[in-house]
Amino acid sequence: MARVYNFSAGPAVLPEDVLKEAAAELMDYQGCGMSVMEMSHRSPEFQGILQQTEEDLRELLAIPDTYDVLFLQGGDTLQFAEVPLNLSTPRNGTAAYLVTGQWSKKAAAEAKRLIEAPVVASGAKTNFSRLPDCSALTIPDEADYVYLCENETVHGLKFPELPDVGNHVLVADQSSMFLSEPVDVTRYGLIHAGVQKNVGPAGLQIVIVRHDLVPASELDGVPTMLQYRTHVEKRSLYNTPPCWNIYVCGLVFKHLKSIGGLVAMHERNREKAQLLYDAIDASDLFHGAVSVPEHRSLMNVTFVTGNPELDAKFVAEAKAAGLLNLKGHRSVGGLRASIYNAMPLEGVRALVRFMQDFERDNR
């Protein structure tokens, strides 16, 4: 079978050139006689990969030297605990959460198990069909940080601009928008992202953290592996890292640089999203799930027919046409097309044509 158009929300499509390169050198990385999967993490070859990967990421996002870049394991879900344990328990033990969809809801729930974590804005009342009003947030003075999920994968919401958090430290989960557009890293205290949406194979998280926020001394009772300090000191080599996963991310970073970096990527992503949202807005059958156009995600496009049976028929027929994984998240239903960096424009065009044909056949 030819490669399909894969609209999965994650793990998700990777650039075809990157996969070709990974396959070509899988048995023998650059003539060293072994696979990256077989390499000692302390070998010069892997040290070279890790260093170049960090450098390329720093270049892509213009990350200042005052920030540490960590390549971590554990699942990005583990960051829901690591963030409060590192940034709050050694300080005031309180942080404010914006709950704008499934992922920030999960993050807030986990934080509440470990610290005081008041929710200062919530989209629950509108069923996360739009972002809550964040124009005048009431943030407790003692909040060690304000947490948000900048792009909600399940509901298809994205903050069009960052809310005003005053002098508080801003922490953002950027998993499903990571490297999809330029961001000003200096506005954040910490950014975390699982790589399996936009940049690589599942099993790796990237944490970008302002160095002064990393606890300077050991945190009592907190597992060593969960302390950012451990990994800052050892430059992500305290223990064996997920070498292959880092390597593939490195290939993706090179690929991103080669096409013009995040400005060019953003332009492509805007074009793809515009095409798809225009098709939804022009349709009588499909309706966007997000009620405020400015809150729509460029990455996760959520829509419905309003008829669950018709939704299911759409998903099945799309699959037969080589357009895969268009089912909405099991918690919300409906339809979702995740159009991450590596989804080509032609994939979105094919989806739009299919939607038009489907609408014609199912009036």
Place this chain on the structure above:
Amino acid sequence: MARVYNFSAGPAVLPEDVLKEAAAELMDYQGCGMSVMEMSHRSPEFQGILQQTEEDLRELLAIPDTYDVLFLQGGDTLQFAEVPLNLSTPRNGTAAYLVTGQWSKKAAAEAKRLIEAPVVASGAKTNFSRLPDCSALTIPDEADYVYLCENETVHGLKFPELPDVGNHVLVADQSSMFLSEPVDVTRYGLIHAGVQKNVGPAGLQIVIVRHDLVPASELDGVPTMLQYRTHVEKRSLYNTPPCWNIYVCGLVFKHLKSIGGLVAMHERNREKAQLLYDAIDASDLFHGAVSVPEHRSLMNVTFVTGNPELDAKFVAEAKAAGLLNLKGHRSVGGLRASIYNAMPLEGVRALVRFMQDFERDNR
């Protein structure tokens, strides 16, 4: 360059057939039109991979149904915290540790940060050149488990038989011997292993735990991701697992089955180790680092010339001859050949020939 003989202690050599298969279907897994790296972890394709991988592992080790098999992230080092948090904090808060080398020493130190963790036997006095006497261990009655590292990667030690721990639960780190020989799983309460030694690409740990030891309710203050219960309930799909890493391990499990399972593997491993230890014992230049032959590891063969400069020369010349990563661990120096499952007999033969030539040239 042709593939080298890679004696790395981990990440380490993988079976060439497995790498070929992974490379061949990297772009398109069994005609589904996408890479395993791009697949939703909730897709039927990946669910099939995960289920088959677990079944094959259960078959290889004859794991009873009363044990859970978990595919986890975080680095096997994280198990040094997860074991006490799950198996001890909800019970008596005490566990006994056998310290027989670097890894059990690290495990005991991490446990001490979280629970009472008396060391009931230690090889420190002999600098871990042999196992301590474990014939009459004094284990506190209230110890929730007794912990050991069954094969010490750095020092090249292996328990020839399990010590008598009475009615206590035995927990073993089997990372560097995992699936290298048959073991009787029913003698353990829990086995954990990072896969990057013997079975797959770094970034995955396998935990085999007797179900009655998994806490039945939530552990206050313990991150959700660190609770075995979370992953037992969701069958390792609470969050996105390291899909590619699991897939490659699955290929290795199939490969192991195809060559006759762990009995056949053990036979090969014994033959390789015998060849190498015989060469060391017959040599006037090289000396085994382990003083008691019965305590020698079949996987990590440690030896020295007694002269650090000569050791370094050996490592460099071996590398030039295509025999890589023979340097001892940075903490102990000397030489080490890790001859895991995937190291072919020819690799060990080539090493022995090289050692003989080196000895002749460096009298």
